[in-house]
Amino acid sequence: MLVECYDERGAEVYEIIIxxxxxxxxxxxxxxxxxxxxxxxxxxxxxxxxMRKTSNVIKFEDVANLMYNKQNDVTTILIDNENYLPNILKELWKRFSRDEIYQPNRYQLEIKGDFTELGSIVVDDPHSNLRRRIYDAVFRILPEGFKIIKDLSTEDIVTVVATDELIKDAWIEKALEFIDELNKGI
Structure with missing residues (x-):
């Protein structure tokens, strides 16, 4: 971690805050x-x-089995990993009303119709979750009153320039230097 500031004490304080x-x-x-x-x-x-590398996205088919019973016209979802049940329900509730999803027990869900294509739906994205948590940290770290913000983030580097006046080109260049240095591991 490096905090650049002409005021050594100010840099130390921001390092503690971060x-x-x-x-x-x-x-x-x-x-x-x-x-x-x-x-x-x-x-x-x-x-x-x-950001550190995260695990891959988790899809329905990674944590549950989807089977369609043509005779009853019902798709049964058998949960393999209960840890993802809240995420599975959240995704299902985006597509169906709560009344359309029948849950006879903790590990089983039923939906009227053929919905085996749900297997490819992402139920958890660790990279996106980490990115959201880092943005939360960024907005807690930024000085109060710095409402003008330019986001220069890349795939795995969250980068912002914040100020209370117009953003100068030199500040953007500084941010781009940081991105380059972090990509090179400097």
Missing amino acids: KQIFQDLVLGSSVDDLKAYVNPDDPVFVLAIK
């Missing part, structure tokens, strides 16, 4: 590196956070 927020949100092990630039004289805050 570490505390990461600890509160349990993000420490999910981040490879972080670079921040703070300049109170030129009100700007640049933050770039490199």
Whole structure:
């Protein structure tokens, strides 16, 4: 972690703030590196956070078996991994009313009709979940009043430039340098 600031004490304070927020949100092990630039004289805050690699997306077919009974015209979903049941229900409720989903027990769901194509639907995306949690941290870290924000994030690096005035090209260049350095592991 590197916090650049002409004021050494200010850099230390921001480093403490960042570490505390990461600890509160349990993000420490999910981040490879972080670079921040703070300049109170030129009100700007640049933050770039490199995310660790996450596991692949989890689809219905990875955590449940879908079977269609043509005779009864019912798709039965047998849950293999109960940990994903809330996510499965959430996805089903996006597509069906709660009344259309019958749950005779914790590990079984039934829907009238042939819905075996649900197998390819994503029920959990660890990369997206981590990205959302990192954005939560970013908005907690940014100084109060810095409402003008430019998001320069890439696939695995969350990067923002924040200020309370017009964003300068030099600040964007600084953010792009951070992205380049984090990609190279500098």
